[in-house]
Amino acid sequence: MKLYSYWRSTTSYRVRAALNLKGLAYDIVCVDLAAADQRASDYREINPGKGVPTLVLDDGTVLTQSMAILEFLDAVHPVPRLIPKDPAESAKVMAVAHTVALDIHPVNNLRVTDQLKSRFGATPEQSTDWMCHWMQEGFAAVETLLPDSDAFAFGSTPNIADICITAQTYNARRWGLNLAAFPNITRIERLCRTIAAIADAHPDNQPDAKV
Numbered sequence: 001m002k003l004y005s006y007w008r009s010t011t012s013y014r015v016r017a018a019l020n021l022k023g024l025a026y027d028i029v030c031v032d033l034a035a036a037d038q039r040a041s042d043y044r045e046i047n048p049g050k051g052v053p054t055l056v057l058d059d060g061t062v063l064t065q066s067m068a069i070l071e072f073l074d075a076v077h078p079v080p081r082l083i084p085k086d087p088a089e090s091a092k093v094m095a096v097a098h099t100v101a102l103d104i105h106p107v108n109n110l111r112v113t114d115q116l117k118s119r120f121g122a123t124p125e126q127s128t129d130w131m132c133h134w135m136q137e138g139f140a141a142v143e144t145l146l147p148d149s150d151a152f153a154f155g156s157t158p159n160i161a162d163i164c165i166t167a168q169t170y171n172a173r174r175w176g177l178n179l180a181a182f183p184n185i186t187r188i189e190r191l192c193r194t195i196a197a198i199a200d201a202h203p204d205n206q207p208d209a210k211v
């Protein structure tokens with residue numbers, strides 16, 4: 001398999017973590033978001049959404065949208081399971097995962113902050129403030145949705161909620177959001193980073209990392 005990925009992309013981070021947890025081999029193709037590679041015509045042909053990740057299967061099937069890719073991987077390679085089979089459990093786990101993937105990430109995406117700058121003249125400080133605002137809002141909801149526990153988000157093994165949370169905490173730290181008010185989130189981040197499969201998916205461990 002081939003994964004089109006950018007080191008700092010949290011959506012790529014989600015898919016890297018899932019592939020690693022499931023022990024699936026893949027080659028990384030770096031898409032440099034800082035150089036706008038995602039908008040180049042050859043990349044747009046495989047991903048019309050002009051974003052990473054894109055997963056190309058060995059038979060040439062092209063998959064886009066990180067959450068759809070995670071659902072595909074869990075259906076085809078169900079061990080370890082990332083989305084519970086029980087519908088009510090699944091709905092609770094997906095509510096947390098979607099708070100990150102659908103409430104926080106889209107409004108903080110590069111294309112959005114680019115528009116804040118070009119249309120409204122936002123300064124770098126204002127863009128950072130915007131991103132931290134939406135992370136603060138989303139993390140407050142996540143913190144409340146999470147059951148009190150000393151383990152992963154919903155049990156003794158990481159699932160799709162843990163993956164989405166951990167990837168988003170990277171972005172939160174990158175932009176200086178104070179995470180002190182989110183003990184469940186920071187515990188999950190800490191636990192996930194002790195799992196080699198998730199640690200290997202961290203941005204700093206990617207071939208295109210500039211650290």
Ligand SMILES: N[C@@H](CCC(=O)N[C@@H](CS)C(=O)NCC(=O)O)C(=O)O
Binds near residue numbers: 008009053066111
């Ligand atoms: N909903 C899509 C979003 C993909 C996406 O936009 N990813 C970001 C990186 S985290 C990106 O490539 N942004 C480029 C841009 O906004 O120009 C997914 O989950 O895969």
